Amino acid sequence: MIENLSYPLFEIPVIGIYLIVLAFLFGTVFASFITCTAWRVVRNENWMLGHSHCDTCGHELSTADLFPVISYIALKGKCRYCGSKVPPRDLIFEIILGLLFAGTLALHGSIDAVVIATLALEVLLLGLSLADWDSGVIPDGFLGAILVVWIITVGFMPDIHRYTIEGLMASLCAGLLMAIATAVISKILGTKQSYGPTKLAMCLLLFLHIRGACMAAGIAVVLGIIFALVCRSKKRKVSLAPAISIGCIVALLLADVPLFPVG
Numbered sequence: 001m002i003e004n005l006s007y008p009l010f011e012i013p014v015i016g017i018y019l020i021v022l023a024f025l026f027g028t029v030f031a032s033f034i035t036c037t038a039w040r041v042v043r044n045e046n047w048m049l050g051h052s053h054c055d056t057c058g059h060e061l062s063t064a065d066l067f068p069v070i071s072y073i074a075l076k077g078k079c080r081y082c083g084s085k086v087p088p089r090d091l092i093f094e095i096i097l098g099l100l101f102a103g104t105l106a107l108h109g110s111i112d113a114v115v116i117a118t119l120a121l122e123v124l125l126l127g128l129s130l131a132d133w134d135s136g137v138i139p140d141g142f143l144g145a146i147l148v149v150w151i152i153t154v155g156f157m158p159d160i161h162r163y164t165i166e167g168l169m170a171s172l173c174a175g176l177l178m179a180i181a182t183a184v185i186s187k188i189l190g191t192k193q194s195y196g197p198t199k200l201a202m203c204l205l206l207f208l209h210i211r212g213a214c215m216a217a218g219i220a221v222v223l224g225i226i227f228a229l230v231c232r233s234k235k236r237k238v239s240l241a242p243a244i245s246i247g248c249i250v251a252l253l254l255a256d257v258p259l260f261p262v263g
């Protein structure tokens with residue numbers, strides 16, 4: 001039971017603050033890992049065993065070059081070996097995921113299976129959003145990992161049957177609606193649209209109650225239109241995973257969803 005795993009985070013304020021700082025540091029480390037993984041997946045490199053290297057000179061990076069945030073600041077955003085400028089993108093996402101980890105812990109006020117599942121989702125959604133933005137494809141491996149997180153999380157829910165059925169119903173309804181919308185848009189535009197966003201929404205709605213699903217869908221639609229306009233203005237493939245991911249994370253953190261069975 002989740003309640004047995006929980007403990008009040010702020011009962012001793014110093015420990016609460018310490019854990020939030022620790023969560024931030026873990027967030028930066030996981031961001032460093034997942035941004036690198038997404039980059040390798042997009043380039044069809046071995047994401048588990050490959051070595052990180054400079055994109056300009058190809059020099060393999062040492063451990064000292066790979067500390068999240070610190071290495072970038074210490075090297076002033078340049079490659080140690082060739083001096084070429086390293087874009088600040090990874091640094092920005094390391095800080096964002098660090099803040100998300102810290103915020104998730106602070107908002108939830110305890111550490112339990114639900115918080116761990118939320119953190120895992122944040123990591124995976126960052127990875128698949130970056131992969132989608134860079135390649136226009138949502139890799140199935142990330143979606144499989146999200147399903148594994150859901151299957152494990154369900155085992156910790158107080159009412160397994162209810163959450164499973166509600167999650168599956170929401171997932172199937174969203175999948176059906178989005179699949180129809182994708183087919184219609186493909187027909188109107190005369191170009192084949194990807195079913196990746198449909199699969200992603202189906203995976204994420206497993207985690208959300210009706211209120212959370214509505215909140216996530218509302219945010220995803222508004223951001224999706226903005227992302228689509230940005231992509232079109234840059235004459236690049238439309239990436240919807242970032243919009244769907246942001247909608248889901250906001251809903252997970254703020255909506256009254258089953259993942260947060262308070263009390």
Ligand SMILES: [Zn+2]
Binds near residue numbers: 079
């Ligand atoms: Zn270099």
